[in-house]
Amino acid sequence: MTAANPSAPRRARPAPERTILLVLIFLVTSALLLLSHNSDLLGTLGGLGRLLQNPIVEAVIVSLFLANVLFAYLWRAAPWAKALVGLGSLLLVLPMAGQEDTSLLDLSIQIMIFAALALGLNIVVGLAGLLDLGYVAFFAVGAYTWGIFGSPRFGEILRYYGENPGATNAATLAFGLFLTAVTAASMVYIRRRVVRPTRLSTWSFGLASFGLVAGLLLTGRALLVLNASRAQGLANGIDGNFFWLFLALSILAAAIVGVLIGLPVLRLKGDYLAIITLGLGEVIRVLANNLDLFTAGSQGITPIKSAPVPWFDRLAGTLGFQPDQYYLLFLYLLVLAMIALILTVNIRLDRSRIGRAWIAIRDDEVAAQAMGVPLVQTKLIAFATGASFAGVMGMIFAAKQTFISPESFNLFQSIGVLSMVILGGMGSFPGVILGAAVVTLLNLRILPGLGEATANLGLPQQVNPGQLQRLIFGVILVTMMLLRPEGLLPNRRRTLELHQDENQEDESAQGEGRALTTGGEVYSPGFAPQKQEDRAGGAK
């Protein structure tokens, strides 16, 4: 089409105005959602009621309803309609349906937790180009940070140290603090003063970091021993109001772990980094599984508190929610706010100096360095930022589950989050959120629904869809990647990069290249294997 009229880029044709459609779809799906989760009403509807109760139909309705938010984002419509649909879906209709069916609240929280994880990993992988296969480790750090303190575990730790103080006393604390301060200072000094790292500087930096770890351990141990007498009062964990403080602490803890993991490994490139992060992710899980005193090992920590918010509970009570739904509703709103915050941070970062530095590193490390981008520092910030998102979500996850154990933090979770990022569209914020929503919906709603709906069809159990979730998910991953490798909602910049080749070869070279800002037809290598053959094949 561009060939026919090169001077008229496609952007000139505006997307159709869809305000009415948007509102209409919103109203219809909301009605369906509310209806399909109200069993009293359903019972009076006869055949239609049974249809709406069918697990697959129900899963489709939930998905369609959530798609409203996506439409509100994508379609060209009046701002009031967008706001109405977006906010109305998330703040009004979804909680209302959740009142009837708590699983909807659980599902939405889970989707948003994964969305935040995907946004965090997107910074590391999508923006900074560092393939991290152990991302779930930071999630675990956040979860355990709150899990240990917000549960009876902390009292037990203190009791243990009270009974086994060893040689620890106030002097240990002083020494630990001293060691921490000295090593930290020397690390900063080395970083500041040494311009070209020599072997000596590297080694002393390594030594200092070991000293730092030892100092922190000593300090921590001394603090625990000295406070052991308080174990009695902490039989149920610390006061729930500390939740808010820990919201910040979990961010900090995950970021610190991110830096600690990042420091030694960020020199590595590409797949070396991938396998190391994978390994370190496993290290964190195995440590959680083995440090019985702190994490209760494989037995897991329970019960974990959520923040007590009496006024909110009263409000929820007046709105007709059940007491057991209060904390879920609260966490739902909290996680919604968190997502908004994280998204804002993401967008600001993307447009900031550091965001551009990340993209520069991703595209060409050497060139970026030549332009004065400090490599290690920039990569570390990416690692720590990504980690901090995971940390805070880990904490919310722990509060939502009221129970955490190491099996929630295995390699599959890391791979799952990575697939969300890539399925949604690497580097694109709405894309990765969509990816998280799609994968979570598939896993928790659509595929189980499929299994449930077909349970009584008499299929042999070996091929019952309820048992083939991995297979179906695998097929979806492969097909998606073949048909749309840039993801569901690709980043515009990235799409253009993907097409750079043929833009230059096909059109730009002939002076017919599309303007760089047009969206354009999405190139899909799956449809164009011909070009590949041409380039590679010589011996025909």
Add this chain to the structure above:
Amino acid sequence: MKKSALSLSILAALALGTASAQTTVKIATLSPLSGGQSDLGTQIRNGAQLAVNEYKAQFQKLGMNLQLVAYDDQADPATGTAQARKIAADRQILAVVGTLNSGVAIPSSQALASSHVAMVSPANTANQVTDRGLSNMNRIVARDDAQGPAGANFITGNLKAKKVYILNDKTAYGEGLAKEVEKALRAKNIQVVANEGTEEKSDFSGIVSKIKLQRPDAIYFGGIYNQVGVFIKQLRDAGIDTPVVGGDGLDSSELATIAGTGANNIYFTTVAAPIDALPAAKVFAANFKKTFNDEAQGFGAFGYDAAKVVLQGILNAARANGNKVPTREQVEAAIRKGTFTGLLSGRVSFNSVGDRTAATLYVMNVQGGKYRLATRIPVKPARQ
């Protein structure tokens, strides 16, 4: 237009598939149906399915159409919780058989507690599962702190061991059990060489070397048969004939297959009666094979028993409710208070927190690939 008409008719057909004049009553299973533990989870589902098939006629008489819905928790706590909340939302589901993993049972029973959906666990032995005192959580298997000491007693009493090597699989099940065994052995002043965890499924050469070096009189392995079997095979191949003791995770005919020629001197504690001792068990095994073209393992029997407890509980509640469909609260109370018979593991009744008031633990012995009863140990939970 045509397309939408077509899809509408498909949807209608889907709806009609579940439609019937009778009231539908459902029970659910929650167990891993995909992934590495899917064979165990499938056993539970299939066992429950057999029980449902058996009770269909009885429910029919009361005008209820009994169905089983199988949920897949993927052995993942978060997925399990999400599924539990979905179960809670389906008002037709009156009770749940599940789960396989304690890590899934704890949060999902919590999620079901407020809707009073009773859960009867066929597999969770971790103490915490019932220690929380939820009104809906019950189990038919013996707690770790009942099964562990029973294993320890057997090791000291029957095997006369003075030096024991303990292994576990680093899961909530295996590690919890191994810990209780260790505690009980230490209380008897028996030397415990190690309590070692391993996630390895294939290569046990390092551990076997250590055992060869330490020469224990007995080995306790808290784990599932497909890991322990491989270990035993390698142990016997290395020429070590030390008895190996385990918990109900070993209750499977596959154990002897995997251990092969090394399937000697193995003991395990289980609540399921040996197939030879109970005619019902033979019928069950034959039925299982016929229906699913698969051998029934221990978890199949536990799933069957747990489902029977659930179904008898629902029937009791229905009778008390004037032969009408009972509420979830009624079912929950009926299960907690009732006494259930005709099970492969004997009579079941629960104490105030959902543990079996009394059970017989059978100690099974595998010798030359054949399973036989070694001894019976009566167990009671700490609380009544």
Add this chain to the structure above:
Amino acid sequence: MDLATLLPFIVNVIVGGLVLGFVYAIIALGYTMVYGVLQLINFAHSEVFVTGAVVGFEVFRVLAPSPMNGYLKLLIALVAAMAVSGLLNVLIERLAYRPLRNAPKLVPLITAIGVSLILQDLLRIIEGFQGRFDLTYTLPAGFSGKFCAAQSSCAAAGDFLRTVGIDLQLKDVILIVVALLSLGVLNYLVNRTRLGKAIRAVAQDRVTAGLMGIDSNRMISATFLIGGALGGISGVLFGMKFGTVNAYSGFDPGIIAFTAAVLGGIGSIPGAVLGGLVLGVIQNLIGVTNVFGSLLNIANLESINASYQRIGAFIVLVLILIFKPTGLLGKSNVEKV
């Protein structure tokens, strides 16, 4: 504990680690070959390898009643597994990776994960129809017996090994021999034949190789065929050595083997072998650290046992990569601008 009991223990732990290491090494070769030409972590390789193990199981099961010589059975199993796994790997490449040749690196990585998930369930379904999940090998008589048992002609050699403390089963020796043979053949194939030269050329620079008249797609297919065949061999060896596999048992050894490939320097064939052996030995040594801990009375070492085996491998990897960022035998790739 005296030296006379401790020495055979240590020797045995190391030998056990080496045997394990050979299995890792051959799996690692499958990863490293593919990585060498495509720079792709072929996550599906662990399932290609399990497919080989399943084929081996089926061959041994079908041939179990026949009086055929045990080595012949093994040969049939190996060839069948090589053929199936090799072709499967080629098929995977053709369907899931080739269309994405020009996409960013992470995209084929995700399809690899997808293919891996698909294969896991497919294998389970296929065996599930026969009521099987855990597949236990029925090995020919004698394979599980001692190497050079008392009555055999090489009893003297066996006795000698046992006096030194090396306790080997016949199947361990077979495993080592098969592994070494396949290494030799692979080495010849890659370094001494025209095919190998072409593969190396494609690995180095696909475009230039194309200009030189090498059909890179065919070479990539050949690489996947060879890598898959190696996966098949390792699957049979794995099943033979450890006895039981199921559709999901490829994941763990797959991860360790890939770690081994990275440790050795990814893309390097001798590196993969070295990495596999090193990891096998280190894993076993970490698993028995507590024995030394209790011997030397170091309390902190006593708690290091088999539960740390797996992460021990990763920690070693981290340490080695910090000091040698391209792995043990990897060529350092200086980036020129």
